[in-house]
Amino acid sequence: MRKFAGTAALLLSLVASAAAAHEYKVGNLEIGHPWSRATLPGAVVGGGYLTITNNGTEDDRLVGGTTPVAKKVEIHEMKMDGGVMQMRQLDGGVAIPAGQTVKLDTGGYHLMLQELNAPLEKDTRVPLTLVFEKAGSVQVELAVGPAGGRAPAQDHSSHGEHSHGAHHSHEDGHKHD
Numbered sequence: 001m002r003k004f005a006g007t008a009a010l011l012l013s014l015v016a017s018a019a020a021a022h023e024y025k026v027g028n029l030e031i032g033h034p035w036s037r038a039t040l041p042g043a044v045v046g047g048g049y050l051t052i053t054n055n056g057t058e059d060d061r062l063v064g065g066t067t068p069v070a071k072k073v074e075i076h077e078m079k080m081d082g083g084v085m086q087m088r089q090l091d092g093g094v095a096i097p098a099g100q101t102v103k104l105d106t107g108g109y110h111l112m113l114q115e116l117n118a119p120l121e122k123d124t125r126v127p128l129t130l131v132f133e134k135a136g137s138v139q140v141e142l143a144v145g146p147a148g149g150r151a152p153a154q155d156h157s158s159h160g161e162h163s164h165g166a167h168h169s170h171e172d173g174h175k176h177d
Contacts, residue, residue: 028054029056029096029132029135030055031052034128035048036142038145039147043120046070048113048126054099062132062133066128067113077094093133122147125143126144
């Protein structure tokens with residue numbers, strides 16, 4: 001019986017570790033469910049999505065990031081303008097107010113991995129360092145799901161309806177899905 005109890009405890013700790021593997025922490029910030037979509041061969045951009053919860057009493061700001069799979073990481077925002085979805089880079093980053101959670105997701109704030117070195121492949125993990133104004137840097141891994149898909153193993157019942165196949169354009173006119 002002791003052997004069974006020990007084995008059960010070990011299995012539970014492994015399951016708990018696996019469940020926590022998609023959560024990261026730096027200072028008072030918790031980064032959850034980082035993910036991306038697979039890209040097609042020849043694609044030069046990819047996206048990064050995650051949630052950031054600020055458990056502190058002081059606002060912070062996501063100001064950038066780096067990854068070995070792309071030349072640069074930019075923070076972008078998508079929003080409707082005159083019936084057309086527009087995407088623009090947020091040069092000053094995105095605020096993470098104290099006591100709140102900010103979602104970087106399709107159809108809103110998100111990370112753009114620019115000038116990819118190679119396609120992002122389904123069922124792989126992409127290392128990404130996030131840089132915050134006050135909390136500093138933290139390394140996370142983006143779980144890469146299928147092209148055009150949603151975040152791997154997440155419940156999105158609280159999300160509004162998004163048109164995931166919609167075209168959008170940059171302010172400079174560059175278009176992509």
